[in-house]
Amino acid sequence: MIETPTHVYVVTHSATGVGKVGIAGLDSARIDEHRGQGWHLYRAVLLPSREAARQVERSVLRQLKIDGVNARMPADRMPQGGQSETVNLDEVSAADLWGRVVAAAGEVQAQADTSRVVLVLARMDGGRVLVVGTDTPRGASKGSPECALGEELAEDGWLVYTANMTAAAAEAALRGLRAWAARAGVIEDAALREAGWPVPLLRNTYRLQGAVDEEFRQARIAVGVSLHPVVPADGSDEDED
Structure with a gap:
């Protein structure tokens, strides 16, 4: 199986005070789709495979759920989809959300480097x-x-x-x-x-x-x-x- 490098990104929507974590392949227009709806790219990290990026995203969303943080953007405000990965930036700041991404990415990569092969x-x-x-x-x-x-x-x-x-x-x-x-x-x-x-x-x-x-x-x-x-x-x- 060919591994496809994939970004894990955090975007924010200043008008509504909402942030989102997601994944996007190198050739994907996903981030541009968000920009077209008024979102701004906060930070993104490139992981070596889509599976690794998906693991990071799931880890962050799981931790947010444990912390009682729920999706905030109504579906009708996100025609491009992805509302289930949004959070209120008053509860979790963009910097905090990004910090969770970095921590999860570090754990995923450490596991891959020490036990995958x-x-x-x-x-x-x-x-x-x-x-x-x-x-x-x-x-x-x-x-x-x-x-x-x-x-x-x-x-x-x-x-x-x-x-x-x-x-x-x-x-x-x-x-x-x-x-x-x-x-x-x-x-x-x-x-x-x-x-x-x-x-x-x-x-x-x-x-x-x-x-x-x-x-x-x-x-x-x-x-x-x-x-x-x-x-x-x-x-x-x-x-x-």
Whole structure:
């Protein structure tokens, strides 16, 4: 899925003393629509994806509801729509509303940077398959660090190593692996990659050519980050090199 950078904005309507939080894509005319109805742009922040922007908007609106602040602009005064995200600026100033946006954006980005991307490096026990990809953690794991998929694979007999990292760091690690694969003559196996892995984001599936343990060790080095073994369900821990 292609991520579309999206603004979270705060606009104000001085004639009615109302403020609004909303989201708008880079190519959207949404803010101009508000301006055409007498609104003024107070501030806007660009988030890396529409989903991240939506999370920020929802977080702010949820907090406003908890604080007992309700929508203030009648629907007939907003032909462009969006009245449910408006507030009385006497209750919540534009600066306060913007502060809530900034705080929510910081929380959303912090969560994305620390837990959204996990690198998985695995070899099927007794086989000659190497898998590297990304996974969204679904909760605490027996392994270190958290990786729900890694735990599942370990229980099924895979030798799994993981590392929590940012999306940028994960991409750099994958580039390192691809460079090693090119030098070592290891070929990506498209059939394995498309065979229905439990997480769609898994990618870079290679069928090893030479000595499995040695190629696996070299691949770990090529990734360029510290990878931690996920302990199998029975508590044993193979290959602690």
